[in-house]
Amino acid sequence: MNRRDALKYMGALCAGSVLASTGITALASCSQNPRTKRLIFFFSATGNSLYVSRQLGEEKATLLSISQEIHNENPVYEAEEIGFVCPVYCFLPPAIVQDFIARSTFKADYFFAVGTFGAHSTVFPEFFNNFAKEHGVQMNYISCIQMVDTYLPYFDADREKADPKNQLIPEKIAAVLAAINKHENYILPVTQQDRMIYEGYFRSSGRDRQRPTITRSEKIVFATDACIGCGVCTSVCPHGCWKVVDGHSVPQGECENCLACVHNCPQKAISIIPTPPEPEEPNRNARYRNPNVSLADLIKANSQL
Ligand SMILES: Cc1cc2nc3c(=O)[nH]c(=O)nc-3n(C[C@H](O)[C@H](O)[C@H](O)COP(=O)(O)O)c2cc1C
Incomplete structure (x- = not known):
């Protein structure tokens, strides 16, 4: 077997064994549990939001992948606390996250959301808050955590990995965790500068303002x-x-x-x-x-x- 075939074999083995062993359906199974303590829905392409979800989940939470739950035919979820963790895409929640919220019913005493972002989250908290409200979810807490920026057209991932901003991640996660454990009511404010960055981007990019990355x-x-x-x-x-x-x-x-x-x-x-x-x-x-x-x-x- 030459090197190329060996690598190909290893890749196929990795993908196949993961699917066989993880039982993706298991991820979708806890929507029936009426009083889960903390339920966290996450979407993650490169792991930042999954990592934050795990940290916010501590031992007590159930984590569900939005990419799997989007196929749930009975999307009714109930828990004491429900959270959403996802990347910020063009300053907004990804379309798959919006779609999931729009098609699901959530019942909880406390709702929180965290956007992970690389450079500017701008209007994310306000957009998320309004979008959730339109779909029957009254958010209690929304914040954002700055991490490595994965948008490769603008950011060199090697430089991002070395950026000192990453040293602040543990303390930012700890602050969010402390806030949600205390059931704080807080929506990260949007500044005038945030609005200028957001407006400037959409004016020059010509992207759709609701689903810009689709x-x-x-x-x-x-x-x-x-x-x-x-x-x-x-x-x-x-x-x-x-x-x-x-x-x-x-x-x-x-x-x-x-x-x-x-x-x-x-x-x-x-x-x-x-x-x-x-x-x-x-x-x-x-x-x-x-x-x-x-x-x-x-x-x-x-x-x-
Ligand atoms: C399509 C796309 C759009 C993005 N848009 C923004 C943005 O508007 N602002 C920002 O600060 N970071 C932006 N990012 C960076 C991600 O939000 C950030 O790296 C996030 O932590 C990635 O999360 P994940 O690892 O869970 O996928 C974007 C990344 C991608 C892939």
């Missing part, structure tokens, strides 16, 4: 010749966009632009097609996954296979 996967990503057809992209994509055809990965379908495929490809064989006015990614060798989260964890959370 696009066709084949328009934004492709597998290079370095692809060995291992299939990791097919199992880590929360929208099930990838297929391996004749030993090479091919994207097709509605995509969140989450870049899970790009960051988690073991060969760094997935590239981003620049969408003007966005620049080409500054460092196509720099990829990221939260150091506390494994590829198997993300496959378990996101796989649509």
Whole structure:
């Protein structure tokens, strides 16, 4: 077996064994439990939000992946406390998170949400608060935690990993945890500068203001010749966009632009097609996954296979 075949075999083994052993249906099973203490719904492409969910969950919480729960045909959830943790995408909650909230019913005494972001969260808390209210959820607490920025067209992931901002993550998580344990009522305020950044971005990008990152996967990503057809992209994509055809990965379908495929490809064989006015990614060798989260964890959370 040559090196390429060995890597391909290992990739397939990793994806296959994760699916066989984790039992994705187990993730969806606790919606029947009427008085779970703390229920946390998370969406995560590169692990930041999954890591924060785990830290906020402590020992007592049940964590459910939104990528799996979005298929629940009876999405009624009840717990003492219900939380949502997700990345900030173009200053908003990802479309899959919005869709999940819109189609589900939640009953709890206390609701909280945390957005993980890299540079600017701007209007995220206000948008989340209003969106939840429109769908029958009265939020008690919303905050944001700054972490590595995974949006590769603007950020070199290697520089992000080395950024001193990361040293503050543990204390920021601890502060959020203390607040939700005390059932604090707090919505992170949006400043005038936040509004200017937000307005400026949407004016120049021309993106949809409700679902800015939804696009066709084949328009934004492709597998290079370095692809060995291992299939990791097919199992880590929360929208099930990838297929391996004749030993090479091919994207097709509605995509969140989450870049899970790009960051988690073991060969760094997935590239981003620049969408003007966005620049080409500054460092196509720099990829990221939260150091506390494994590829198997993300496959378990996101796989649509
Ligand atoms: C499509 C996309 C859009 C993003 N938009 C923003 C943004 O508007 N503001 C920001 O500060 N970070 C933004 N980010 C960075 C992520 O919010 C951040 O890295 C997050 O912690 C990733 O979470 P995850 O590892 O759980 O997927 C964006 C990332 C992606 C992939």
